[in-house]
Amino acid sequence: MSEQVSLKGAPAFDAERIRADFPILDQQVNGHPLVYLDNAATTQKPEAVIQAIVDYYRHDNSNVHRGAHALAERATEKFENARSKVAAFINAAESRQVIWTKGTTEGLNLVAATWGRTNLKPGDRVLVSGMEHHSNIVPWQMVAAEKGATVEAIPVDATGTIDMDAYAAMLDERVKMVSCGHVSNAFGTINPIQDIIRLAHEAGALCMIDGAQGISHWAVDVQALDCDFYVFSAHKLFGPTGLGVLYGKVELLECMPPYQGGGEMIESVSFAGTTYNQLPYKFEAGTPDIAGVIALGAAVDYVNSYDRVAAAAHEQALLAYAEDKARATPGLKLVGTAANKTAVMSFLLEGAHPHDVGMLLDQQGVAVRTGNHCAQPIMDQYGIPGTVRASFSIYNTFADVDRLFEALTKVRQFL
Ligand SMILES: Cc1ncc(COP(=O)(O)O)c(C=O)c1O
Structure with a gap:
């Protein structure tokens, strides 16, 4: 386990x-x-999650953060309350470290596109395990191709276990990011992510964890893990499809450029120049999946109930x-x-x-x-x-x- x-x-x-x-x-x-x-x-x-979606559309449907009326206030309160629940669920220090995405895939793409584009240079290396889901390979290949970096696979043996000696030997000062699944979706292997994160940090690299298959099975403590980013999808945690969570360390998120432009993510817009909103809204352009977020809150309540x-x-x-x-x-x-x-x-x-x-x-x-x-x-x-x-x-x-x-x-x- x-x-x-x-x-x-x-x-x-x-x-x-x-x-x-x-x-x-x-x-x-x-x-x-x-x-x-x-x-x-x-x-x-579970029924509680389905009911949360129904209740939202029956009673509270409104856009969040911008309306000056009762429904908008109610929707916003439930929406932000769900963020706090998720933050507590993964033991994030602050709820602004919880960013809503469309899912694990978008969380990985967001970090590859924003952190990756800003920080990777020619000759840099990104390590992923040899048994990653495509969504933890392809976004890195895309940004690596653009920046002249490489994406390399940490060897996996015949049982579906990461070769930790080979991993340690691969780490050098050119490795800038290690992005690894918490659990393999193909085989269920639970990777020793605590060691993977520690070794990455000792080598001066960041470490991102794809938690798509980890989040539903046991308590995840992002602070204890000390991971730099952790992503997961609501739908693998008894929640709705089309919604996910990106957790990140504040100092990293603050330095990353926005992922998409639009409403919500701005502080002020003019043709002379635009300034961006604070965390987490900087990464949440456009009207979010409000019902989905509230339903994820219900899913978290459900998981906490057993x-x-x-x-x-x-x-x-x-x-x-x-x-x-x-x-x-x-x-x-x-x-x-x-x-x-x-x-x-x-x-x-x-x-x-x-x-x-x-x-x-x-x-x-x-x-x-x-x-x-x-x-x-x-x-x-x-x-x-x-x-x-x-x-x-x-x-x-x-x-x-x-x-x-x-x-x-x-x-x-x-x-
Ligand atoms: C390990 C892993 N990573 C990423 C994903 C992608 O998740 P989503 O399609 O919800 O974005 C999955 C989905 O099966 C997965 O199992």
Whole structure:
């Protein structure tokens, strides 16, 4: 599990009770009760989050920060209240360090485009791990091409584990940024980000963490981690799609130019020159996803309402149960077998294309993800087109795992 969390002695977790909070799970798909195992792609939304969106549009809909009327005041208060909740959730020192984005992808692009364009010079190096999501590779490649810098991959071994000796050896004074996933979306590997951040800093580099897959599993403390930037998406934390969070250290955010121009992000505009707003608004041009932000606040309240250590232990128990069954299944090969993993089981079935497996599982009501999971370089390294990925969340049960393997038995017979 996470470096910071011990799951020993965690109290029992009532996944059945939690499940009842997620109305979408109560449906038939292709004539079978839905088993949703695509949580690494997106998590489902509890009633409280859905209701927050409905309530906002029914009662409070108004633009934020600019209206001089009751609805605008109410919307603004709820909007900024959500920012404070998120700041507390990740233990940011100040809520102005929480910047709303469209998602993890935009957070990574924002830092690459603003910090990167301002600070990278010819010959500089940006390190990312070899199993990053494309959204933590391509934005760096774009700015590196512009600035004459290079993007280099930290080696990952056959189990999906970062080679920390190789990483340490790569660090020199030309490395200006290390941008690394908290957890691999392809395999669930939990990366030793505390060490990754410390080593980056010792070498004089900054460190950005892609928390898309980390944020939902345990408490993240950005101050304890000492990361320079941390990004995540609301939709992987039981919140809405199209919204994300960029956390950054104040001194870095202050020095970065704005990402986009428009309303909200300015202090004063004239044709003689424009001045920019203070943090966090400098990075929030245009009308934001107000309903989404308020709903993310509700998602944070929801996550705070259950025992997160017990939930993490439950997810780990599901993973162990599933991987035991996988090892006993002829022709099934697990891909990504790192010692420290979230509840993600990536696998291949001998003689079957992952896509066909996914389709046949779907016909039996079991939703998984197939393909390269936007992590093509690591799939290329392993010489495979992709995997089938079953990813578990707090509302999954041991019965869900049983259903997956019953369905896989039929897939094997069929293929
Ligand atoms: C590790 C990782 N990084 C980045 C992303 C991109 O997230 P989004 O599409 O929400 O911007 C994902 C989404 O799957 C992810 O798993």
